Amino acid sequence: KQEVTQIPAALSVPEGENLVLNCSFTDSAIYNLQWFRQDPGKGLTSLLLIQSSQREQTSGRLNASLDKSSGRSTLYIAASQPGDSATYLCAVKSTGTASKLTFGTGTRLQVTL
Amino acid sequence: GAGVSQSPSNKVTEKGKDVELRCDPISGHTALYWYRQSLGQGLEFLIYFQGNSAPDKSGLPSDRFSAERTGGSVSTLTIQRTQQEDSAVYLCASSLMLAGPYEQYFGPGTRLTVT
Numbered sequence: 001k002q003e004v005t006q007i008p009a010a011l012s013v014p015e016g017e018n019l020v021l022n023c024s025f026t027d028s029a030i031y032n033l034q035w036f037r038q039d040p041g042k043g044l045t046s047l048l049l050i051q052s053s054q055r056e057q058t059s060g061r062l063n064a065s066l067d068k069s070s071g072r073s074t075l076y077i078a079a080s081q082p083g084d085s086a087t088y089l090c091a092v093k094s095t096g097t098a099s100k101l102t103f104g105t106g107t108r109l110q111v112t113l
Numbered sequence: 114g115a116g117v118s119q120s121p122s123n124k125v126t127e128k129g130k131d132v133e134l135r136c137d138p139i140s141g142h143t144a145l146y147w148y149r150q151s152l153g154q155g156l157e158f159l160i161y162f163q164g165n166s167a168p169d170k171s172g173l174p175s176d177r178f179s180a181e182r183t184g185g186s187v188s189t190l191t192i193q194r195t196q197q198e199d200s201a202v203y204l205c206a207s208s209l210m211l212a213g214p215y216e217q218y219f220g221p222g223t224r225l226t227v228t
Contacts (some may be wrong), residue, residue, distance in 0.1 A: 029213040032216070033131045042221070043222045044204065052214065089156070091156075093217070095212075099144075099208075099211055099213070099215075101146070101156075101158065101206075101217055103148075104155070
């Protein structure tokens with residue numbers, strides 16, 4: 001059974017700092033890994049999707065890496081801004097019939113002025 | 114084209130009443146998924162559809178929950194005799210196909226509150 005863990009659970013940083021969010025998963029039989037952002041009371045916003053054959057994906061100030069063999073992914077946020085404050089979720093799409101997403105419990109990020 | 118849509122966006126209901134939650138997937142997407150996010154809990158998978166078929170209902174929390182999909186498009190999640198523990202955000206997602214590296218696209222969710 002796939003299990004996804006995110007560390008840290010919460011993080012507070014001053015504006016301008018670079019930061020790294022971590023995600024680990026137990027079963028490497030995945031199609032891809034996705035990072036989402038969730039604002040309070042809102043739905044999910046997809047940030048980056050990394051296919052299992054890829055090592056990283058970049059979008060603006062965001063960079064996500066994937067090491068499938070070790071079951072790890074990191075989300076790097078450069079030059080953080082107060083608008084980056086949100087909960088960040090990683091999810092893996094496992095191979096198999098259902099190909100469902102298994103989500104981590106998230107990292108709650110607060111970027112302060 | 115339009116993304117995944119869900120209705121209603123918010124639903125408040127009294128304990129014991131039945132509710133129906135609707136999901137309109139992206140046109141042409143054959144796979145559809147339902148997830149639930151309870152307060153303070155993570156996102157849990159409920160059920161998936163390939164076309165109109167839902168082969169595995171084991172993720173549904175209880176037999177009060179049912180789901181159907183018609184015409185390979187719209188899906189309805191029905192909760193009978195709602196309980197307070199059913200209060201959550203219900204998210205729907207669709208993808209081009211079930212198996213394979215296809216991205217799942219999420220709707221905005223339905224926030225269900227059972228009083």
